[in-house]
Amino acid sequence: MAEKDWIRRYFAPLAKAPGAAGLTDDTAELSKGYGPLIATVDAMVEGVHFFSDDPIETVARKLVRVNVSDILGSGARPGEALLTLGWPQAGRDPGQIRTFSDSLGTELDRWGILLAGGDTVITPGGLFLSLTLTGECLGPAPVRRGGGRPGDEVWVTGEIGAARRGYLWKTEGRDEARWLSALQAPDLPPLEAGNLIASHASAAMDVSDGLLGDLASLAAASGLAAQIELERVPFAGRATSLVEMLDLASWGDDYQLLFAASPQSSGFIENSGFKVTRVGRLTEGAGLSATVCGKPVNLPETLAFEHGRVGQPPVRS
Numbered sequence: 001m002a003e004k005d006w007i008r009r010y011f012a013p014l015a016k017a018p019g020a021a022g023l024t025d026d027t028a029e030l031s032k033g034y035g036p037l038i039a040t041v042d043a044m045v046e047g048v049h050f051f052s053d054d055p056i057e058t059v060a061r062k063l064v065r066v067n068v069s070d071i072l073g074s075g076a077r078p079g080e081a082l083l084t085l086g087w088p089q090a091g092r093d094p095g096q097i098r099t100f101s102d103s104l105g106t107e108l109d110r111w112g113i114l115l116a117g118g119d120t121v122i123t124p125g126g127l128f129l130s131l132t133l134t135g136e137c138l139g140p141a142p143v144r145r146g147g148g149r150p151g152d153e154v155w156v157t158g159e160i161g162a163a164r165r166g167y168l169w170k171t172e173g174r175d176e177a178r179w180l181s182a183l184q185a186p187d188l189p190p191l192e193a194g195n196l197i198a199s200h201a202s203a204a205m206d207v208s209d210g211l212l213g214d215l216a217s218l219a220a221a222s223g224l225a226a227q228i229e230l231e232r233v234p235f236a237g238r239a240t241s242l243v244e245m246l247d248l249a250s251w252g253d254d255y256q257l258l259f260a261a262s263p264q265s266s267g268f269i270e271n272s273g274f275k276v277t278r279v280g281r282l283t284e285g286a287g288l289s290a291t292v293c294g295k296p297v298n299l300p301e302t303l304a305f306e307h308g309r310v311g312q313p314p315v316r317s
């Protein structure tokens with residue numbers, strides 16, 4: 001079996017988008033709902049975003065989720081997807097493509113996403129994946145990082161740092177095995193989080209690179225300063241020291257949602273039906289400052305994951 005058979009057998013059955021043309025044409029016609037149409041793309045590379053021995057099922061799940069978080073964080077509902085699959089020419093059984101497509105199909109269904117098309121290639125390197133995902137805004141426009149106002153409260157969904165704990169377990173045998181699942185396929189807030197953000201957030205984004213760095217980005221985009229109260233952050237497990245808090249809050253791979261909202265919305269947000277925690281606020285000024293129980297803390301220079309930065313851990317498999 002090769003490219004054409006993989007597409008026909010494994011991906012065509014998933015291509016439920018009305019404009020997918022059964023994956024037999026050059027282009028897909030994308031659907032547009034009532035709200036503005038948005039798109040995001042996130043790639044995943046073996047040894048950079050996942051380990052070579054991660055189950056192919058979780059690689060498929062993570063690929064979908066890292067994109068869904070961007071759509072929810074814009075106050076939108078996921079729509080249609082385009083998949084790029086770069087399969088290694090050696091070292092990985094092509095029989096895994098079937099398992100990958102089964103898991104991908106289940107995960108796309110879970111979020112109501114319809115596959116519209118994609119591309120399949122062989123690569124001399126490791127497994128490479130990229131998903132492009134559209135979304136339909138639930139409000140009149142996407143919620144941007146830059147809409148925050150002075151006095152807005154800052155909220156985060158779910159927990160922060162579970163994937164970091166999974167990585168420490170995998171690479172150093174530190175922490176507990178139970179966190180590995182969060183590294184392999186992050187837990188996301190539910191679809192309703194997109195509605196909450198559309199209705200109440202002045203600014204929002206997903207937390208992919210690290211809570212502290214991402215909050216600094218949101219504040220900068222809004223032309224404001226941000227203050228974070230670290231003892232309020234819903235860390236996965238118990239963070240017992242400042243060093244641990246800073247580590248969990250600056251590593252990334254969380255895919256939770258970070259947003260700013262007027263204090264008038266706080267009652268509604270607290271009763272959203274899923275986990276959302278107030279962690280800080282936006283003020284006039286610039287930059288990020290942090291406190292623990294009211295005491296200012298010094299923040300490290302590096303607050304987020306960044307590809308290509310000197311000092312980033314080496315690519316590993």
Ligand SMILES: Nc1ncnc2c1ncn2[C@@H]1O[C@H](COP(=O)(O)OP(=O)(O)OP(=O)(O)O)[C@@H](O)[C@H]1O
Nearest residue numbers: 040041042043066067070205206207208209214252
């Ligand atoms: N190679 C590229 N070409 C065009 N636009 C890009 C490219 N890389 C990033 N961008 C754009 O830059 C902006 C920021 O991208 P970035 O990947 O940092 O977003 P993010 O959601 O925080 O990322 P990630 O989920 O990958 O951590 C987005 O608008 C994105 O579309």
Ligand SMILES: Cc1ncc(C[n+]2csc(CCOP(=O)(O)O)c2C)c(N)n1
Nearest residue numbers: 047048049050051208209251252253305
């Ligand atoms: C094998 C392996 N090594 C390192 C990491 C850590 N990691 C990789 S990308 C990223 C941030 C988001 O990336 P992007 O900006 O591409 O969305 C993080 C925290 C991992 N998950 N697996």
Ligand SMILES: [Mg+2]
Nearest residue numbers: 070205206208
């Ligand atoms: Mg993002």
